[in-house]
Amino acid sequence: MHIPDGLMDPTVAAIGLIEFAAIVSVAIVVSRRSLREKDLPRVAMLSAGIFVAQMLNFPIGGGTTGHLVGGALFAIMVGPTFAIIGMTVILLIQALMFGDGGITAFGLNALNMAIIAPLVGWGVFNLMKPLVGRTGRIGQGVSVGTAAWASVFVAAAACAAEMAVSYAISGGTYGIAATVSVPAMLGFHAVIGVGEAAISAGVVTYLEHVSPETFSRRAAANPSSSGRKGVLRSTTLRASGAVLLVLALALPFYFLYAAEGRDGLEQTMEDAGVTEGAQLANSPFTYGQNYFGALFSGIIGFVAVSLAMTGIMRALDGRRAADEM
Amino acid sequence: MATVHGNPFQLHKAGRDTEETWFTRLDPRAKLLGILTFVITGAILTSTDLLLAALVLAAALAAASRVSAWNLAKAYIVALPFILLASVSLFIFTGPVQGANMVIRVSTCVLALLVLVNGTETFDLFLGLRRLKVPAVLTTLVMLTYRYVLLISEELDRMRIARKARGFSGGKSLLDRYGLRVLSYTAGMLLVRSSARADNIYEGLKMRGFREDMAAWRRRTMASADFAFLGLFLAASGALITIQLGVVP
Amino acid sequence: MLEAESVGFVYEDGTVALDKVSLVMEEGEKVALVGPNGAGKSTLLHLIAGFRTPFSGKVVVSGKSLDSSSADLVRRDLGLVFQDPDDQVFMPTVEEDVAFGPRNLGLDDIDRRVTDALKSTGIEDLARRRPHRLSHGMKKRVAIAGVLAMDPKMLLLDEPTSGLDPRARKDLVRLLKEMDRTMLIATHDLEAASEIVDRVVVLNVGIVMQGTMAELVAARDVLESAGLEMPPLPRLFRLLEARGFPTNEMPVSMEQAVAELSKVIEGGDVRVRAHRGVQERKRAETGVPHPDLEIDRRKAQN
Numbered sequence: 001m002h003i004p005d006g007l008m009d010p011t012v013a014a015i016g017l018i019e020f021a022a023i024v025s026v027a028i029v030v031s032r033r034s035l036r037e038k039d040l041p042r043v044a045m046l047s048a049g050i051f052v053a054q055m056l057n058f059p060i061g062g063g064t065t066g067h068l069v070g071g072a073l074f075a076i077m078v079g080p081t082f083a084i085i086g087m088t089v090i091l092l093i094q095a096l097m098f099g100d101g102g103i104t105a106f107g108l109n110a111l112n113m114a115i116i117a118p119l120v121g122w123g124v125f126n127l128m129k130p131l132v133g134r135t136g137r138i139g140q141g142v143s144v145g146t147a148a149w150a151s152v153f154v155a156a157a158a159c160a161a162e163m164a165v166s167y168a169i170s171g172g173t174y175g176i177a178a179t180v181s182v183p184a185m186l187g188f189h190a191v192i193g194v195g196e197a198a199i200s201a202g203v204v205t206y207l208e209h210v211s212p213e214t215f216s217r218r219a220a221a222n223p224s225s226s227g228r229k230g231v232l233r234s235t236t237l238r239a240s241g242a243v244l245l246v247l248a249l250a251l252p253f254y255f256l257y258a259a260e261g262r263d264g265l266e267q268t269m270e271d272a273g274v275t276e277g278a279q280l281a282n283s284p285f286t287y288g289q290n291y292f293g294a295l296f297s298g299i300i301g302f303v304a305v306s307l308a309m310t311g312i313m314r315a316l317d318g319r320r321a322a323d324e325m
Numbered sequence: 326m327a328t329v330h331g332n333p334f335q336l337h338k339a340g341r342d343t344e345e346t347w348f349t350r351l352d353p354r355a356k357l358l359g360i361l362t363f364v365i366t367g368a369i370l371t372s373t374d375l376l377l378a379a380l381v382l383a384a385a386l387a388a389a390s391r392v393s394a395w396n397l398a399k400a401y402i403v404a405l406p407f408i409l410l411a412s413v414s415l416f417i418f419t420g421p422v423q424g425a426n427m428v429i430r431v432s433t434c435v436l437a438l439l440v441l442v443n444g445t446e447t448f449d450l451f452l453g454l455r456r457l458k459v460p461a462v463l464t465t466l467v468m469l470t471y472r473y474v475l476l477i478s479e480e481l482d483r484m485r486i487a488r489k490a491r492g493f494s495g496g497k498s499l500l501d502r503y504g505l506r507v508l509s510y511t512a513g514m515l516l517v518r519s520s521a522r523a524d525n526i527y528e529g530l531k532m533r534g535f536r537e538d539m540a541a542w543r544r545r546t547m548a549s550a551d552f553a554f555l556g557l558f559l560a561a562s563g564a565l566i567t568i569q570l571g572v573v574p
Numbered sequence: 575m576l577e578a579e580s581v582g583f584v585y586e587d588g589t590v591a592l593d594k595v596s597l598v599m600e601e602g603e604k605v606a607l608v609g610p611n612g613a614g615k616s617t618l619l620h621l622i623a624g625f626r627t628p629f630s631g632k633v634v635v636s637g638k639s640l641d642s643s644s645a646d647l648v649r650r651d652l653g654l655v656f657q658d659p660d661d662q663v664f665m666p667t668v669e670e671d672v673a674f675g676p677r678n679l680g681l682d683d684i685d686r687r688v689t690d691a692l693k694s695t696g697i698e699d700l701a702r703r704r705p706h707r708l709s710h711g712m713k714k715r716v717a718i719a720g721v722l723a724m725d726p727k728m729l730l731l732d733e734p735t736s737g738l739d740p741r742a743r744k745d746l747v748r749l750l751k752e753m754d755r756t757m758l759i760a761t762h763d764l765e766a767a768s769e770i771v772d773r774v775v776v777l778n779v780g781i782v783m784q785g786t787m788a789e790l791v792a793a794r795d796v797l798e799s800a801g802l803e804m805p806p807l808p809r810l811f812r813l814l815e816a817r818g819f820p821t822n823e824m825p826v827s828m829e830q831a832v833a834e835l836s837k838v839i840e841g842g843d844v845r846v847r848a849h850r851g852v853q854e855r856k857r858a859e860t861g862v863p864h865p866d867l868e869i870d871r872r873k874a875q876n
Contacts, residue, residue: 004404005434006368007411007427013368028462035462037536041527042520044466048473049516052481089466093474096450099400099442102434103361104368163411172419173371173426180414202509207516448666472664475706522661528625529662531646532654533720534678 001159001185002094002109005102009166009174015252016162017107023115023249027084035082043078047086050074051093053199066192069113072121072151073200076144077207080122080242087114108162112155116246121151123242137205144204145197152196154246156189157182165253346444347550348390353449354456355551359558360386360441366562367434370569373422376429382561383436392443400439401432408432447471473526477519484511575601575728575756576622580631583617591617593780594631599756601727606767606787607760609777610801615760616657618777619730622758623654636727650679653726657733659713660706668692668708668716669701675724691723695749711742718749729757735766764791765805768826776800787826807831 008016035043050070070090075083091110094100101109125147129140160182166175175181348356367379387397408431416424442450451471455464493507547555576599583592591614599605607615620626622633624645633640636651656662665671672688681687692698695715700708705716714734721729734750735743743766750757751770761767767774768787776782776796783789783796790796791808804812808824811831825831 002403004407004431005364005438006430007407010369024463025460028460031462038524038527040462040465041469041523041530044469045473045519045523046516047466047470048477049512049519051470051474052477052515053512055478085463085466089463089470092454092463092467093471096442096454097447097471098403099435099439100403102368103364103438104434172415172423176411176414177418180410180418184410198506199509199512202506203513203516206510206513446666476660479706525656525658525661528620528623529656530664531625532623532649532652532656532662533675533724534650535674536678 001112001156001189002091002101003105003159005104007102007166007174007176008105008108008162009170010104011169011256012162012166012175012253013104013108015107015256016105016111019249019252020107020110020115023245024084024088024110027081031081031085043082043086044089046074046078047089050086051090054090066195068196068199069117069152069155070196070200071113071117071155072125072144072148072196073203075118075122075151076125076147076200076204080118083118083122084115087118090114108159111249112158112162116158116249117151117155119242119246120154121147123147123246124150126242140208141201141205145201148200149193149197152189152193153186156185158250160185161250161253165256169256346391348392348440348444349446351554352547352551353445353453355547355555356441356445357450357453357457359555360437362562363558364434364437366565367430367437370430370565371426372569373426373429375565375569376426376433379565380429380433380436383433383440387436387440390440390444392440396443397436397439400443401435404431404435408435469526473519473523476522477515480518481511481515484515575599575603575636576758577634578618578622578631579633581618581621581628581633582630583614583621583626583628590779592621592628595777595781596631597775597781597784599728599758601756602754603773604750604757604771605759605773605775606771607758607775607777608762608764608767608790608800608802609782610762613778613800615777616732619654619732619758619760623652623730624648650724651727652730653721653724653728654730655714655718655721655732655734657736659710659717662717662720663705663713666704667702668697668705668719671705671716672720672723675720679724681724687723687725691719694722694753695719696745709742711738711746714738714742714746727756729753729755731757731759731761733761733763734759735761735763762802764802765807768805768807769828776802788824791824791826 050068050073053068054070055067071083071087074086077083078086088110091101091106091114095103095106125143128143128146160176160178163176163181163185164178167177167181168175176184363379363382367376367383370376370379387394408428411431412424412427415427448468448471451464451467454467455461488507488511576597578595578597581592581595582590585591595614595618597605607618609615617626621628622635622640624640627642635648638644638648638651640648663671665674669688669692672691673684676684676687689698692701695718697712697715697719700712700716705713708716714737718731718734731750734746738746747766747769750759757771759767759771764787771787773784774787774790775784776790778800782800783793788808791804794804796802797804805826807828808826811824811834825834
C-alpha cells in the first residue's frame, strides 16, 4: 500500500508528515538509550532481511500477488521502537531506490506501514500472549499470526480512511470515496493478511527453534531505564498503550473530517452538479474558515497525546528489558 | 493494493554499472531539490490546464534525461492500481474532469520521481537525505541496510536455487500450507545467516574509521549546468504554484 | 611495533580461544601466523585490532596500550584486511570505497592516496566499477587497497589467499612480497607464506613454536600436530635428501631452491637413483629452461 504522490489531499498528506515526524522522532529519542553503535548493523540487517522478504510474492488467486509488509514481525522480534525506525528505513530505501511510494505521501505511507502496522502487531501480540500462553508453540503461532493479520488490516483501514477523508474534504478532487476505498482496501488486505500471518508465524517459530539469540527480544541491556514502575508492569497495559497510540494518530484526521468533510455520497451529488464544466475546481487552500481551526486543534491535541506517549514508550521499553532479564 | 515491490530486476540493476548521461552527471543536490520541488508542486495542482503543463514538463524531463523508458514503464505499472482506482472512482463520483485530473496529476508526480530515482546514484540520494537534515541514525541505517540488501538478495538467490535443486516448486498459492511453511523457513534462515555477518561487517566498517555519521562525501561544487537545471525547475514550480493559488479563473 | 604479552581469550560458549599468547614484532618485519582452522588466528588478529578485549595479558601497538577506550586510536595505526572482502567493501564504486577509510579518518590528499593505493594493487582500471560485481580476487584487492589508502603502520591480513584462483594468488603473493610494510599474516597457506615472510609463528590456541620457515618445515612433529602440510619445495628437497642428496639449508622459497639447485648442477653432481616422479621433475628443471633457473645459471657462469 505504497501511495503515490498527488492522490491524497495535501492537508491530509501534511498531517501525515507531521504525525510521522513526531512519532519517529520520539522513537529515535527513546531508542538512543538502548541502541548502541554496535547494534546498528543488526538493526540494519533485520531491515534488509525484511526488505528482501517483502519482495517474496505470494499469489492470492486471480492472478494477483501479495507481499509481506513485515511491520508486525519486526515489532515482535525487536520491539516497537526499533520496528518503527527499521520500517521507516525500509520505506525510505524503497522510495529512493524504486520510486515506490511518493514523497509528499511519504508521511502517510510511513504512518500506515512503519508506525501503525508495527504498533498494532506488537499490541495484539502482547494482548494475546497471556491468553494463549499455555498452549505452547501453537499458541505462539496463533498470536503471531493474529497480530500480523491485524497489523495489515488496520494499516489498510487507516489507508482507506486517509483516502476517504481526502475525498471528503477536497470535495472530490483528491482521494477515493469511502464507498470504494474501504471495501477495496479492507477486502484486499484481509486476504493478504493471511499470507502475512502465515509467514510471520513461520519465521518466528523458525527463529525460536533454530537460533533464538539471533534477534532476541532484547530491546535494551540496561534495566535501569525508567522511573515509572508498578502500574506499567502489566503486559496488557503495555499493549493497550500501543493501541491507544494508534487511535491518537487518527484524531487529527477525525478533527479534519469533522470540520470539513461532509457525508460522502451526499456531497458527491452536490458536487456533480457544481463541478462539471468548471475548470479550476477546488483550491485546497481556500477552504472554509474552520479549516485552520480544526487543523490547529487537531495538531495540538495530537502533540499533547504524543508527548504523553513518549513517557509511556520510554517506560515500556525499559520495562520490557527489565522483565526479560 | 499490494503489487510487486522492487522486483528483482531493479535490484540487479542497482548492481550494474550505469551508463552516463548528462542527467546522471548532474549534481545530485540540484536534481533532488529541483525535482522534489516540482513533485510537491504537482501534488497540489488541481487545474486541468496547469496539470497538463506539468505533465508535459515531466514527460520532457523523462525524454531528455535518457533514462530507460522500459524501467520507467515497469515502475509506473507498480503505481497503476492506485491511479486507476482513484481516477475511476473520481470519474464516477465526481465527474470526468476530476477523474482526468487525478490521472494526470499522479502520473506527473510519479514520472518525475521515477526519473530522479532511475537517473541518480542511489547512494547520492541517501547522502542528500542527510543534507536535508534527516537524523543521522536513519541515514546511517539506510546506507547500511542498502548494502546489506544487495548482499542478502544474492544469498537469497543462492538459497532459492538450492531449494529448486531439491525439487521445491511450491509457494504458488495461499492455500499451499507446505509451500508457505518452506517460504517462511527460507525467510527465517536468511535472517539467521545474515545476522552472523552483521557483526563482521560492523567491524569492517570500524576498521576504516567509521563512526555513527556518514560525513558528506562528494566535495563537488555545483557547476553552471546544475544551477541551470535547478533554476528551471524551481521557476517552473513557482510559476505553477502562483497560478494555481491565486490569480486565475 | 607490536607487543602481545601472555594474551588469553575465551569464546562465549566457554572454549578457550587463545592461551598465553606472546608475540613481538619489530617494524618492517613480516610474520606469518599459521595454524589449523579454529586455532584462534582470526581471533588474535581481531583482538589486536581492538575488537575483542583479552581476558588476560595485554597488547601494545606502536607504543600505545590497547584497551576499550584506546581501541579507536590504536586502530588508526593498523590495517586489518578481512577474510571475506564483502565484509569490508562498502561503497558503490571502487574508488569511493578506497576513499572511504581516508575520508573517515579525515586524512588529507585523498585523491592521491586513492590513486596510489589503486596503482599498488593493480586495479586502477576498476576505479569506477561496482565492487560487489567483481571477482573474489579483485574484491580482495579492493579491500587491500582500501586499507593501504589509510597508510597504516602495520597490516594485519586474515587468510589473504583463500578463495583465490592460482593466477590471482600468485599476483597477491608478489604484491605482499614486494610491499615494504610491517605485516602479520594469518594463513594456512604455507607455500604463500614462505614466499613472503621472514618469520613464522605456529598457533594452536597457544603458541606451539616460533622461528624461521626453514625451522618450521624441519619440525615434522609440529607440522603434524598443527595439521599443516609441508609446502612442495621443502618436501621435494626432503625427498631428495632421503635419496642421498643433502642440502645445507632447507630451501623454502623459490629463489633459495633455485640457488641450491644451480650449485649442484654447476657441480655436475646429479647422481640420483630416484623414482620416476623426481626424475621427471629433475628433467624439467635441467632440460627445459625454467626462467629462474636460466638466470641463475647464467649468473653462476659469469
